[in-house]
Amino acid sequence: MIRDEDIIIVETPELSAAERLYLPQIIGGMQTTFRHLFKKNITVQYPEQKRELRVENYRGVHRLNRDEQGRVACVACFMCQTACPAHCIHIVGEESPWPDREKYPKQFDIDELRCIYCGMCEEACPVDAIELTPEYNLVSRSRQEMIFDKEKLLEVHDRTVDVKPRKNPRITGYPGTGNRSNEQPPGDDH
Amino acid sequence: MAKITIDHRVIECSDGIPVLQAALDAGWDIPHYCYHPGLTVVASCRLCLMEMQLPHPKTGEMGWVPKLLPSCQTPVRDGMVVRFDSDLVRDNQKSCMEYFLIDHPLDCPVCDQAGECHLQDYSYKFGSAASRMADQKHTNPKKDIGPKTLLYSDRCVLCTRCVRFTEEVSGTHELCSVNRGSRQEIDVFPGMPLDNPIQGNVVDVCPVGSLLDKDFLFKQRVWFLDGTPSICPGCSAGCAIRVDQNEDVVYRLKPRFNPGVNDWWMCDEGRFGYKYVHDAKRIAAPVLRRGADATTPDWEAIPEIVSYRFAQHVAKHGDDKIAVVLSPMMACEEAWLLVKFIRGVAPSATIATGFVPTSGEAQHFPVGCKPDEAKFTILPEKCPNRRGVELITERAGGNTCDFDAFVKQAVGGAYSGAWIVGGYPDEWVPKDLTKATKHLKLLVMQDMFENTLTEAAAIVLPACAWVERDGSFMNHTGKIQPFERAVRVPQGARRDGQYLFEIAGHGGLYSGERVREMMAEEMSEFSEVGDAPPKPVHQH
Numbered sequence: 001m002i003r004d005e006d007i008i009i010v011e012t013p014e015l016s017a018a019e020r021l022y023l024p025q026i027i028g029g030m031q032t033t034f035r036h037l038f039k040k041n042i043t044v045q046y047p048e049q050k051r052e053l054r055v056e057n058y059r060g061v062h063r064l065n066r067d068e069q070g071r072v073a074c075v076a077c078f079m080c081q082t083a084c085p086a087h088c089i090h091i092v093g094e095e096s097p098w099p100d101r102e103k104y105p106k107q108f109d110i111d112e113l114r115c116i117y118c119g120m121c122e123e124a125c126p127v128d129a130i131e132l133t134p135e136y137n138l139v140s141r142s143r144q145e146m147i148f149d150k151e152k153l154l155e156v157h158d159r160t161v162d163v164k165p166r167k168n169p170r171i172t173g174y175p176g177t178g179n180r181s182n183e184q185p186p187g188d189d190h
Numbered sequence: 191m192a193k194i195t196i197d198h199r200v201i202e203c204s205d206g207i208p209v210l211q212a213a214l215d216a217g218w219d220i221p222h223y224c225y226h227p228g229l230t231v232v233a234s235c236r237l238c239l240m241e242m243q244l245p246h247p248k249t250g251e252m253g254w255v256p257k258l259l260p261s262c263q264t265p266v267r268d269g270m271v272v273r274f275d276s277d278l279v280r281d282n283q284k285s286c287m288e289y290f291l292i293d294h295p296l297d298c299p300v301c302d303q304a305g306e307c308h309l310q311d312y313s314y315k316f317g318s319a320a321s322r323m324a325d326q327k328h329t330n331p332k333k334d335i336g337p338k339t340l341l342y343s344d345r346c347v348l349c350t351r352c353v354r355f356t357e358e359v360s361g362t363h364e365l366c367s368v369n370r371g372s373r374q375e376i377d378v379f380p381g382m383p384l385d386n387p388i389q390g391n392v393v394d395v396c397p398v399g400s401l402l403d404k405d406f407l408f409k410q411r412v413w414f415l416d417g418t419p420s421i422c423p424g425c426s427a428g429c430a431i432r433v434d435q436n437e438d439v440v441y442r443l444k445p446r447f448n449p450g451v452n453d454w455w456m457c458d459e460g461r462f463g464y465k466y467v468h469d470a471k472r473i474a475a476p477v478l479r480r481g482a483d484a485t486t487p488d489w490e491a492i493p494e495i496v497s498y499r500f501a502q503h504v505a506k507h508g509d510d511k512i513a514v515v516l517s518p519m520m521a522c523e524e525a526w527l528l529v530k531f532i533r534g535v536a537p538s539a540t541i542a543t544g545f546v547p548t549s550g551e552a553q554h555f556p557v558g559c560k561p562d563e564a565k566f567t568i569l570p571e572k573c574p575n576r577r578g579v580e581l582i583t584e585r586a587g588g589n590t591c592d593f594d595a596f597v598k599q600a601v602g603g604a605y606s607g608a609w610i611v612g613g614y615p616d617e618w619v620p621k622d623l624t625k626a627t628k629h630l631k632l633l634v635m636q637d638m639f640e641n642t643l644t645e646a647a648a649i650v651l652p653a654c655a656w657v658e659r660d661g662s663f664m665n666h667t668g669k670i671q672p673f674e675r676a677v678r679v680p681q682g683a684r685r686d687g688q689y690l691f692e693i694a695g696h697g698g699l700y701s702g703e704r705v706r707e708m709m710a711e712e713m714s715e716f717s718e719v720g721d722a723p724p725k726p727v728h729q730h
Binding site: 075076077078079082093094095102103126127 | 297299300407408409411413414
């Protein structure tokens with residue numbers, strides 16, 4: 001509810017004679033334009049020319065990483081789906097066909113159009129299975145094509161793994177508990 | 191009533207209940223695993239230990255006992271002084287949590303219990319952040335202990351709630367605890383899987399992710415689910431349940447505490463019996479037939495079409511040749527609205543109670559107990575509201591009959607117009623009734639699935655599943671229990687209550703509560719239907 005005392009009425013200031021002519025403003029604008037005519041060109045003729053990414057951790061198209069055996073590394077824990085502020089990740093989990101893992105994603109869809117590329121999914125992933133790649137030229141002919149499924153996301157991995165290798169997570173676990181790394185816990189010398 | 195002092199605060203509670211229960215009821219969050227109000231006390235988890243004042247054996251002076259006592263096993267006595275906010279108690283809780291987590295696989299990301307797990311909650315609240323366990327963890331692969339349940343021994347805290355459940359409530363003794371010490375685990379006997387009609391409750395009583403439903407396994411993470419209080423429509427017992435849904439898909443049903451009806455439990459038949467809700471074959475739109483051509487009218491036009499058809503029929507054939515069959519799957523409110531409409535257009539119409547599906551005999555648990563000593567009962571009447579529609583039929587007065595009499599009269603050609611309500615998850619139409627359709631010039635069918643009657647009907651109205659409606663069911667003891675809408679109706683359909691509300695001549699939105707207020711004016715039974723279901727004694 002807006003109260004009357006909250007409303008401030010602002011009068012439009014009256015223009016002087018010079019301002020009403022608009023000429024000083026036009027000249028000022030043209031000055032800026034001409035100044036730039038003699039400066040170094042900063043535009044790039046995309047897509048013929050491509051600019052180098054200024055940051056290493058550019059947040060582009062997602063990929064689903066593969067583990068050492070070439071299987072999807074995701075364990076379908078839904079953490080990325082939970083963390084996603086744009087609700088663009090849809091996972092269907094299932095019992096995994098492999099003995100060393102409990103759960104895997106039967107279906108893993110990311111709506112790249114809905115995504116805001118915030119990277120929260122990457123942060124949330126406990127096994128670093130989902131990562132954002134430096135790939136930014138995301139084009140398609142339909143909205144449907146922009147919904148990336150598991151296969152497509154694994155393809156992105158195959159395409160970009162040389163440019164950006166998987167982080168290889170150090171999972172905080174202990175030897176002998178399922179599919180954990182063989183690292184010894186800190187401070188364990190025997 | 192007794193007055194006891196917990197942490198310097200005096201509370202009143204009933205005499206003889208465990209101190210733990212009194213503290214939980216008064217709002218304390220005392221960690222506990224083995225204690226469950228529906229099971230016997232074993233005091234084995236040692237998490238709920240407290241300090242207590244007792245007279246000194248020599249001087250008789252009141253003082254704190256140097257050892258900790260289990261609050262779940264200590265009954266309340268008047269004047270008792272106990273405390274939980276001491277270092278001794280907190281140290282004990284911390285050490286206990288460390289022991290529980292010694293072999294824990296920390297697989298929370300793939301564990302279905304994560305989010306409603308008391309290992310997580312208590313570890314966060316009462317435990318420590320890091321584990322000091324340096325040796326290899328003792329691992330134990332998951333076990334298939336029954337057709338519907340999995341056991342992950344790794345995650346087990348050995349509270350033996352599940353064992354006590356099969357001993358004390360189901361009386362089937364399938365589960366036991368084998369081995370001792372660090373090798374102790376829950377197991378079934380060889381060749382005797384966990385398979386009894388109420389075995390699903392072991393998953394509910396399990397405070398951790400050790401026992402899991404195969405049906406729900408990996409389907410959803412629990413934090414995506416929204417729970418709605420409801421009543422199970424599987425039998426006439428009227429168990430209070432919670433419908434867990436996400437984006438209008440029901441993923442599981444869980445029992446709600448309902449003293450005197452189902453207490454903490456529910457049966458597997460009810461628990462897994464909701465699958466028909468998402469059946470693609472359900473009728474999802476009204477159908478209007480004129481001769482051979484069928485059309486789907488707008489919902490806005492339905493009240494007018496129905497009233498016009500009935501009015502026309504009454505004018506032609508008289509009002510005593512109309513019958514209404516009230517299904518026991520209907521809520522009381524819906525049945526009442528339908529009766530109001532029919533009696534409005536045809537005052538001497540016959541009101542009949544619908545088909546009551548039955549199967550087998552009442553099953554009492556623990557197995558082999560006397561019916562009056564049963565802790566849980568599955569009733570043979572597989573519909574939720576027979577008593578309710580009977581009550582409404584009786585109060586309607588005038589011409590009433592039961593289902594068998596209706597079928598007999600209908601076959602004999604006593605009726606030329608009928609409104610038959612189905613809404614059963616299974617096939618239900620008796621053969622005789624199909625034959626009677628040739629006498630029915632105006633047949634309105636309200637049903638969930640296609641059958642011989644919906645094929646013959648002039649107007650077909652989709653009946654919705656109970657999770658899509660709201661209203662109240664009267665159980666076999668005459669207790670009226672309200673239930674709420676959990677999910678939206680399928681596209682194209684409308685809630686039964688809503689269109690019946692409009693057909694009965696009311697405007698606006700239907701709500702069970704609103705109709706109950708109208709009903710209470712003529713039926714005092716409905717004036718005191720509590721909308722808030724009883725609160726659970728404690729959450730797990």
